[in-house]
Amino acid sequence: MAATSAFRDGIRRVNGAPAVLLGMFAVTLLVALPLSFALRGMLAAHLGPSLAAGTALSGTNYAWWQEFSAQASGLATTFVPSIIGFGAVLDNLSALLDNLPLATTIAGATAAWLVIWSFLSGGVLDRYARQRATRAHGFFAACGVHFWRFVRLGVIAWLAYAFLFGYVHRWIFTGAFGWLTRDVTVERTAFLIRLGGYALFGVLLVLCTIVFDYARVRTVVEDRRSAIGALAAGMRFAWRNAGAALTLYALNAAAFLVLVLLYALASPGTPGAGWAMWLALGLGEVYILARHYLKLLFYASETSLFQSRLAHAAYTAAPAVEWPDSPAAESIASAGPAARF
């Protein structure tokens, strides 16, 4: 199967499992909501009964915002103008690419979300690999089966990304960038050099990601138990199918860029009060849902590509996971005939 076919097939697989999409969206929302409530409390406490609240409600009260920021600590330090509209997307992408430190609370939430997502991704990949409904018990059983394998794989991935962000990033953007631009007096030239840095770092990140993506896919599809084996298998697959794997990655990345551009045009900015607030939230959530869709499309299309390049298409080694009987039924089943009477 060509990369384009895998991409189309990925779309079909994601469309065929709307519950997975909605479920993953719900997970992200549920991780984010408690922090949003916490921030709401801080904002409400600072605004109190003041008149500043009125202008903050109907639009933006930058003077109040600055006062709030002046006394903010912890989670509240993330309440900055960049959260508005498309600024949020730029802020997050820029922070990731520039390896900016996260507020402790946000870092904690991100780590928790990554663990939860890792847990669920076993079920997601399993669902997309089977291309049939696995129901909740099948989904979560697959999650459980693959979780510790993914944890082991995650440790290796963490080491790889830590090396990239902790060492290579510093080498590119502090060492090489600083050295290359030391005597550059033209900002445009420096920006082009920086773009080169992003391209180089991006290529390394993408190569790393592709290997770990296919390692996860092979862990699920082939029921692999060794993380190292899965990683080696993922590497072999990516190497032998480099053209298709890279093209597929590029298609997915292009889809992400299209979404980002659309959101740049449609992002709501600062909402007013009442229905305008809910409309803005709705637009934002549609965008977040679309982000989930594209994230899952990565999974589904990569699974499709892998399965199509095996001996026979749609091959799934892992047996269908059966939800175990109740402990009582299991005891009865395992007991000898004499014990039944």
Next chain:
Amino acid sequence: MFPRFAAILALAALGGGLFSQGTPAAPGAATGQTNPAAAPLSARNATYAITARLDPRSRSLTGDELLTWRNPAAVPATTLRFHLYYNAWRNSRSSWLRERLLAASDRSLVERPAEDWGWIDITSLRLIDGGTPLDLTSELRFVAPDDGNQDDRTVVEVPLPRAVAPGGTINVQIAWSSRVPRTFARTGAIGNFYFLAQWFPKIGVLQDAGWNCHQFHASTEFFSDFGSYDVRLTVPAGWTVGATGVERDRRDETDGTTTHHYYQDDVHDFAWTTSPDFVERHARFEHPSLPAVDMRLLLQREHADQAERHFAATRAALRYYGEWFGAYPYGHITVVDPAWASGAGGMEYPTLFTAGSRWLAPAGATTPEGVTIHEAGHQFWFGIVASNEFENAWMDEGFNTFSTARVVEQAFQPNYHVKRYFGGFVPWTFYDLALTRVGDGDRPSAYRALAKVDAQATPSWRYWPGAGGALTYSKTSLWLHTLERMLGWETVQRIMSTYFERWKFRHPRPADFFAVVNEVSGRDMTWFFDQVHRSSNVFDYGVDVFKSGPATARGYFGDGNGRAFSDAEGPTDTYHTTLVVRRYGEGEFPVDVRVQFENGEEMRWHWDGRDRWKAFEVDRPSRASLAQVDPDHVLLLDVNYTNNSAALAPKGGQAARKWSLVWLVWLQDHLMTYGFFV
């Protein structure tokens, strides 16, 4: 060899009429003469004829100056003191670098490579006193009048064999060599871009109390006396030069260099820039009641499309400062757009300043307008009214921040918050966040963060190094704006213009400004300056208690047999409103207190703001709806204005919900961005 002798002759000609002890005017000095028809604007106590040669290959600058100095003090001068600013970057033991490290954990400044550092050495110092020059080079010694740092070489002193009497004049010929640093403190070089400020041995200011010649400190700028500058600068042929003053002539040398000759009277410093990469543009400022000014813009090629933005901002500064405070007298101004990463942007020098822009400079933002107005404005507050930046930096930076914010409000609205992403290269304009004079121009955020660090009256060079900006720029702008809201713009404008007129081409001290305020306003404002200038008190007034309900009372009422218990005694159509306002900060300021009622009625009280709290209770026919302390936001130094008001139908919860939902989308997007890793 440098034409040292020509410089001596030129300067002798310059100062001839004023000298009482110096060399007589040499006949035949062809250049550097003042225009005899033009009356001096300043005392011209320190007049220089300088020749300097820049060698970009070795990044060295060698020079020779003939200083004609007149003793302006009431005491004889037995020594001379000179600033050698480049020695601040000679090594990490200088006071400048030590102070920088006090406030910053970042050691990148001292970890710079060897080629980044700079220094200046006086190679010869001679008195030119009639006959044979007297060589005093061996008498030079470094002094550290501020902190006693024996390793600091930013001030050098030489004893004089004969004291210079008050009003007397002396000629000193100094040769020096220096290495131009990679930019520190806005002077230095990067690539082929050179910005040379504080680059020559510059005499301090002798006052009745002695030499005012501070070491170079991390949080201060400069102070020097007015004079004339006749400067010849030799640079590689084909390089553009911009400098204080105007270019009188230019001569191509046989060694592939060109000597540019600049001249300016009645200034207290001389800075210059050179680069082969400038794009040059010219425009003219014209105004019905102000002198015309020729504007020369030296622009980076990548900003060529921003020329008109620079001119518009400079015009706005010349116009509004001219209309509000006083005319710009020089007739010419040079705007330098510094090279990217040069670190030379946003700095003022007489008749020349550096602005600063970006390759991507969105129209809705005030880059380059804000910095251009500010630095052009320094021609007035620093260039013409030449307060001591070592000791009272707030007198130029603060006045100028206030003035800049006012010009931006007049001429460049609306403008918006801009944040730069991806290494600081990609701007994004937040059109929802319009910047205002109070919220942005006066820089309250910077002040809030460091409000208590030092009293403003502390000499600026003794400020905590990280606090200088907040106390000089922000706090002054906020209290001047507060003064404007108290007294009205008309009065404040008269104060500023009177101060400008009275102190132009002189060196005012804080008391001089305070005296003008009292005189023009007709009030004794000492209490105000005690609060905002002489203390580090923080202002914070707020509403503590606010409630309004039926005015009926509960309890026993009546006397004797008529005494009875009542749950609701009194008129039922009256509402009792209670308001307690509080002074949370140490700062004291008289404020208005306002209550608005549901029927539209409004009540106001004036509170002297001295006690810690004050209660107001009224019975009115309507329930109160909101209360405010300082409702007109006169006290702009109030660090928490949010708590200055209270509504009985608060909307804080709804607003918090709205913004927490906006933030929720940001957080979800953040999680999905980090979803890249799984």
